[in-house]
Amino acid sequence: MEQNGHPGSEGRVDALIRVAREFGQQGWTPATSGNYSVRLAEDRLMMTRSGVHKRDLDRSGLMPVDLHGRPLEGGRPSAETGLHTQLYRHFPDANAVLHVHSPAATVASRLLAAQGRIELSDYEMLKAFSGIDTHATRLVVPVLPNSQDIDALAATLQPWLADGTVRWVYLIAGHGLYAWGREVADAARHVEALEFLLACHLLEQRVTAV
Ligand SMILES: [Zn+2]
Known part of the structure; x- marks a missing residue:
């Protein structure tokens, strides 16, 4: 891994x-x-701009910010930049x-949302997460209450970060998922794996409810 990413x-x-x-x-x-x-460097990120359709993303849809989300050139970064910089x-x-x-x-x-978390275990797909090499493990995924106040949302994640429970992914209720990784491919794999595992969870709920 490149330490500073340059x-x-x-x-x-x-x-x-x-x-x-x-x-x-x-x-x-x-x-x-x-x-x-x-991350472009230790204290510098490239962030999507606000309002851009991500399906058509190109370099014009990205802008540099510092680790506190302050723009390093003109324009407005995504409204959720504070959740990225926190990670x-x-x-x-x-x-x-x-x-x-x-x-x-x-x-x-x-x-x-009411449980505030989901624990995923005994899925082969858990091995898609960096550092996990067996299905016989347990991945705890926080489910944070949604808020339009990004600082408040970040504050609800903070205890999970502080006690070391959260790794690679979390959910925001009725909103979506956050995933990160050492490289883009790792983070993308974590998105795909979590989305798959949650689809399995929903299917299982449906089958067992009959
Ligand atoms: Zn969002």
Whole structure:
């Protein structure tokens, strides 16, 4: 892994654009929803601009910000930039953060809102998460209450970060999922894996309810 990301940072931007278009085609960022970022250097990110359709993302839809979300050039970054910078500040090994409004994450997070979490275990797909090499494990995924106040939302994640429970993914109720990783490909794999696992969870609920 490149410590400061400098040699690979252009590659990260290209990889992000490819993933954004792919996820857009999948219908995971409808109607300009979702937002993405990559780390360019220790204290510098490339963040999606506000209002851009992620399915058509190109370099003009991205802008540099610092680790507190302050724009480093003109324009307005995504409204949820504060949730990205929180993850980059907490996890020095995070170099990509992806947020999508995918269907299973949106529906499952509503159903799980009262519980405030979901624990996923005994799924082969858990091995898609970095550092997990067996199905016989337990991934705890927080489900945060939604809010239009991004600082308040970040504050509800903070205890999960502080006690080390959260790793790679979390959900916001009725809203979507956040995933991060060491590189764009890792974060993208975490998005796909969580979306799949939540779709399985919903299917299981439906089957066992009959
Ligand atoms: Zn969102």
